[in-house]
Amino acid sequence: MPEETGTTLDKEALRALIAExxxxxxxxxxxxxxxxxxxxxxxxxxxxxxxxxxQEFSVKLAEEELTQLTTLKETYALLDGKLRAA
Amino acid sequence: xxxxxxxxLLGLTPRPVARTEDGVTARAVxxxxxxxxxxxxxxxxxxxxxxxxxxxxxxxxxDLAGRGHRAELAxxxxxxxxxxxxxxxxxxxxxxxxxxxxxxxxxxxxxxxxVDVTVETARGRAAELRxxxxxxxxxxxxxxxxxxxxxxxxxxxxxxxxxxxPDPGRPEADGPVERADTAAITRIIPHRxxxxxxxxxxxxxPGSRLTAVKAVTVAEPPYRRLPPDAGPDAFxxxxxxxxxxxxxxxxxxxxxxxxxxxxxxxxxxxxGAVDRVVFHRPVHPGDVxxxxxxxxxxVADTTILAGRTLVNGLPAVEVGHFIVALRPLxxxxxxxxAG
Numbered sequence: 001m002p003e004e005t006g007t008t009l010d011k012e013a014l015r016a017l018i019a020e021x022x023x024x025x026x027x028x029x030x031x032x033x034x035x036x037x038x039x040x041x042x043x044x045x046x047x048x049x050x051x052x053x054x055q056e057f058s059v060k061l062a063e064e065e066l067t068q069l070t071t072l073k074e075t076y077a078l079l080d081g082k083l084r085a086a
Numbered sequence: 087x088x089x090x091x092x093x094x095l096l097g098l099t100p101r102p103v104a105r106t107e108d109g110v111t112a113r114a115v116x117x118x119x120x121x122x123x124x125x126x127x128x129x130x131x132x133x134x135x136x137x138x139x140x141x142x143x144x145x146x147x148x149d150l151a152g153r154g155h156r157a158e159l160a161x162x163x164x165x166x167x168x169x170x171x172x173x174x175x176x177x178x179x180x181x182x183x184x185x186x187x188x189x190x191x192x193x194x195x196x197x198x199x200x201v202d203v204t205v206e207t208a209r210g211r212a213a214e215l216r217x218x219x220x221x222x223x224x225x226x227x228x229x230x231x232x233x234x235x236x237x238x239x240x241x242x243x244x245x246x247x248x249x250x251x252p253d254p255g256r257p258e259a260d261g262p263v264e265r266a267d268t269a270a271i272t273r274i275i276p277h278r279x280x281x282x283x284x285x286x287x288x289x290x291x292p293g294s295r296l297t298a299v300k301a302v303t304v305a306e307p308p309y310r311r312l313p314p315d316a317g318p319d320a321f322x323x324x325x326x327x328x329x330x331x332x333x334x335x336x337x338x339x340x341x342x343x344x345x346x347x348x349x350x351x352x353x354x355x356x357x358g359a360v361d362r363v364v365f366h367r368p369v370h371p372g373d374v375x376x377x378x379x380x381x382x383x384x385v386a387d388t389t390i391l392a393g394r395t396l397v398n399g400l401p402a403v404e405v406g407h408f409i410v411a412l413r414p415l416x417x418x419x420x421x422x423x424a425g
Contacts, residue, residue, distance in 0.1 A: 023164065023214075044358035044388060044409050051383050051390055051407075063385055 009057075009080045015072055021045070021052050031073045053079060059086070100145040100179055105152075109182040112145035118173035121307055125281035129350035130415060133171035134281065135357040136326035136333070138213050142203040143326065145179050146217065150199075155190045159325050160198060160220040162363035167213045170356060170418055175207040191221050222319070223368070261291040266338070274345045275337050276355065280307050283331035284377070287338060296339040296379045300331050304371035323369040328403050332395050333357060335377035336408050340389040346412065353387070353412035362406025373397045387412040 019026040022039055035041035041049070049069060050061055059082045061069075068078045100112035116133050123131035143159050150157050171177065184200030198220050205213040266274065266287035277283070283300055290296040302323050312320050337355050346352045369375065379393040388411045395403040 023166075042358075044411055047383065047385055047388050047390060047409065048359065048407070050385075054383075066385065 009076060009083055011072070011076050014076055014079065017052060017056060018049060018072060018075070021049050029072055032071050034071055035069065049075075057083060059083065100141050100148075100177070102145065102149060102152075105149060108186075109180065110145060110149040112141075112149075112179045112181070114141055114145075114177050114179070116171060116173055116175045116177060120173070122281045123173060125278035127276040127349045127354070128278055129348070130354060130418075131173050132354065132356070132418075133173070133175070134330060135165065135167045135213065135360070136330040138167075138171065138177070138205050139165065139215060139217075139329070140324060140326040141177065142179050142181065142201075142205065142215050142217065146181050146201055146203070146219070149181070150187060150190070150219070153187050155187055156222050157190050157199065157219040158222045159217060160365060161218040162215070162329070162360060163200075163218055164216040164362075165213065165357075165360040166215075167357050167359065168211050169207070169209060170354075171205075171207060171212050175209075175212075177212070178206045180204045180206075190219065261294060264290045264292065264342075266290065271338065273347050274341060275334060276347055276349045276352075277334055277337075281330070282334070283327065284334045284338065287335070290339060290342055292339070292342040293384070294381055296335060296342070296377075298335040298338065298377045298379075300375045300377070302369055302371050302373045302375065306371075309371070321370050323371070323373070325365050325403075328365070328369060328375070328395060329360065329363055329405070331375055332377045332379070332393065332403060332405055333360070333408055333410070336379045336389075336391040336393065336405075337410055339379050339381060339391065340384070340410050341412070349415060353414055354418055356411055356413055356418075358388070358409040358411045360405065360408050362404070364404045364406075366401045366403065367397060369397055369402050373402075375402065382407065 015029050016026055019029045022029070022035075022041065022045060024039060028039065033039055035046065035049075046066065046069060050066055053059065053075070054061060057079060059079065061078075061082075065078060069075050100114035102110055102112045104111040118131075120133070122134060122137070126132060126134050139162060147157060181201050181203045184202065185197070187199060189197040189199050198218050201217045201219060203215040203217065204211065205215070264287075268282075268285055271284055271287065272278065272282070284298045285300045287296060287298045304321065308324050308327065309321065341355070346355065349355070374397065376396045377393065378396070379391050382390040382392050384390070388409065391405075391408045391410070393405055394401055
């Protein structure tokens with residue numbers, strides 16, 4: 001079993017991961033910065049975020065869930081919910 | 087010691103226009119007569135993304151040479167291709183060095199130099215590249231290309247990251263194995279001579295994995311302009327073309343079940359990103375590239391793939407992630423909003 005399962009998701013680690021994928025400063029990834037409008041995320045980068053999240057946290061995101069990946073706050077909520085349910 | 091001319095598909099070098107302590111700016115115009123355009127793609131010429139890497143590479147190598155350093159491209163850590171580059175575009179490359187170029191030696195333990203490059207056209211940002219350089223591996227002039235040593239192969243290979251290497255002929259549980267000869271390849275992807283860089287698909291499990299081969303020959307366009315006294319280094323196959331050849335195998339897998347052989351009637355295959363490309367052994371004429379590709383994830387018209395290229399069973403290139411997207415032709419014509 002993945003070691004993250006059932007544990008609390010570290011929001012700052014998630015912030016750092018997203019900043020790394022997007023190649024932006026961690027400070028730019030505020031809780032409410034909109035990935036598309038504020039951080040220039042296009043559909044390709046959204047898919048990259050998805051793949052990295054799936055690899056890092058050993059979860060599977062359904063296609064309809066990808067539309068929820070809009071901000072760090074929303075991403076955290078989605079991921080945290082999935083990890084707690086696991 | 088004079089530098090060996092690097093084989094190039096482009097035939098021209100970006101013109102440096104400004105040099106600072108930690109970088110260089112260079113310009114180049116995309117020649118509408120560029121020989122790759124008829125094959126990339128027929129009816130809708132798009133400058134191949136890897137050619138931006140090659141231009142950037144040339145600009146950096148020329149600048150480093152001017153500073154007294156020989157180097158070679160060790161890795162492409164990251165490429166983001168924002169917008170397609172078209173015939174006639176004037177390109178501005180801004181390269182910034184992550185460390186003092188002295189890290190490349192010759193004194194002390196030579197290290198790697200990180201270079202961040204932005205590429206702009208008159209329409210705006212076209213690409214961002216992060217390249218890594220190391221001192222050249224063939225430092226002695228006149229050293230012949232290294233021959234593979236079968237007895238050392240296993241030790242040489244080390245732990246191989248990336249996808250497994252399935253036996254091309256062995257059917258696996260994940261689906262029937264298909265194949266494609268060159269004619270069949272041209273019914274799946276739009277690339278054509280001289281930019282069709284896959285000869286044969288030896289095994290494909292649609293939606294999952296693919297192996298393909300390409301034979302490298304000295305009759306290919308990159309070798310056309312070599313001077314008569316060119317040394318062994320000049321016959322290295324250009325690294326950006328290694329990536330392009332692997333990427334074409336990746337596109338074959340991405341569109342295998344929805345062939346897109348003509349961009350003028352369908353969609354245009356565009357590289358969106360290439361990450362964590364590492365170059366190992368140099369490739370020379372006579373080598374056969376064996377590409378291994380796996381699908382990492384596919385959503386709608388976007389696919390992420392990964393894999394590597396072997397020569398004689400030894401790694402030549404590893405590709406961490408390659409993202410290919412199919413975009414409608416009308417979203418790419420300048421003057422209309424990009425899709």
